[in-house]
Amino acid sequence: MSTLPTWTIILIVLMLASYFVGVSYIGKRGAPYSKTMAGFATARGKVSPWLVGASFAATFASANLYLGLPGLAYQYGISVLWYTLGSFGTAWLGLLLFAKTFWKYQKEKGGVSTLPEWLGKRYNSKTLQILVSILLLFNIYYIVGQNVGLATIFETIIGIPYEWGVVAGVMITIIYIGLGGAFAQIITDAFQGILMSVTSVLIIVSLFWTIGGGFQVFDRMFDQLAAIHPALVSTFSAEGPYDSVPTVLAIQFLMISFVLMPHLLNKILAIETEKELRPFVISSGVHLFFISYLPVFGGFAARILVPGLTEADQALPAYLIEAFPPFIVALMIVGVISAVLSSTDSLYLSITSSIGNDIYLPLVQKTRTKASTINHDHRAVTIAKFSLLLIGATSLYLSINRPESLAMLIQFSFSAIISGVFGPVLLGYFWRKGNQTGAIVSVLTGSLSYLAFTQFNLLPNLYIALFVSSALGFVSMIGASYLSTAAGTKVKVFGKHSA
Secondary structure: OOOHHHHHHHHHHHHHHHHHHHHHHHHHHOHHHHHHOOOOOOHHOOHHHHHHHHHHHHHHHHHHHHHHHHHHHHHHHHHHHHHHHHHHHHHHHHHHHHHHHHHHHHHOOOOOOOOHHHHHHHHHHHHHHHHHHHHHHHHHHHHHHHHHHEEEEHHHOOOOOOHHHHHHHHHHHHHHHHHHHHHHHHHHHHHHHHHHHHHHHHHHHHHHHHOOHHHHHHHHHHHHHHOHHHHHHHOOOOOOOOOHHHHHHHHHHHHHHOOHHHHHHHHHHOOOOOHHHHHHHHHHHHHHHHHHHHHHHHHEEEEEOOOOOOOOHHHHHHHHHHHHHHHHHHHHHHHHHHHHHHHHHHHHHHHHHHHHHHHHHHHOOOOOOOOOOOHHHHHHHHHHHHHHHHHHHHHHHHHHOOOHHHHHHHHHHHHHHHHHHHHHHHHHHHHHOOHHHHHHHHHHHHHHHHHHHHHHHOOOHHHHHHHHHHHHHHHHHHHHHHHHHHHOOOOOOOOOOOO
């Protein structure tokens, strides 16, 4: 579908090759920090908090905000803005609420490397730690969404067949994560976040010459969308995912709770001192604003300028080709690719770190003896890196058949996790009577009910299903905690932790 000159495609390929060399070098630089499980998973204290904040925003964005949301905007119009509202406003509010308390608790416990370990220590339960780490395997579908987004770019812009685009994306990511762990992931994501912010601003600026109308450009854009179809400028999309007030409220709940996703909370674990939390949060908010709000307008403009696309997820790349000279398109396409890779590497790191840290280490703690000469921490890192190949191969297999909607696949995957961890994490902050029995019941109730709602079409709207299942997990934790205490179950009740 690409209409770019051959020389521009060659330039993009050369830039991507240079990018691959660069991230591989960063991965090599991070190797000394990745010899322990804590270093591989968090690189705590090794990266500036300003860069960690940019990395957080880039990881938050993913192919969903840079390809999936513009694709939905292309299909359903301005109702998609309800999602972008949550992507910055309520999501950053969630970070403000959760970051300090989450960081302080792990500091009190001598440092943790993953969310499952945080929950395991909070509720004194290795079973819970292992259970949540298994739940994180749903992130494989999130990775599939990123693979699809990257392959869509390669196919749309460069003309590389979809299948080869999937292979290229998987190989690039697992190589530098395997080399440098969290250090490589945070550094590369930080620069990707900066590039994505610049690209997002350029998308908005371009509307002044593609849509026109001067300072009335947005009015003119919405008038043209209305001329195509009145539904495109409706507050709610009757035929789409943003169809009612309850759905919009559920989306805001999704965004504030999305901060609880393990691959995002791990960024907080990279902060060494409490003083560094402020620049981290400020940097996260600034980059979230640009990355979350602006790319979706490329989807609106594409509906006007490039009607009739066969795949809605091609909307933003198609718009860039229409809006900019080929050389600038080349630079911006690398920015869009950065959006995809920035989440993919975090997801790989989150899953594989959890396999080593939260499945292997808790299991061997019951069997190892003081006289053992095995360095289990070193072995956990080896297992994590080996599992990187396994997870990469699994995501490659699942990505070959393109899903119908990139955004919906991604939202299904992270909603299954959020619905399970929402109760234990939130109540772990504010409720001193929560115990391990309640936490385990909550994880099972929340995640299993979400699967039941979606797979049996009981609540077909993914956002409503997330809200209801998370609420069930929340309530079930309170009930199970009280019942187990009343029944005489031996539990360890933790003190209250304030932000």
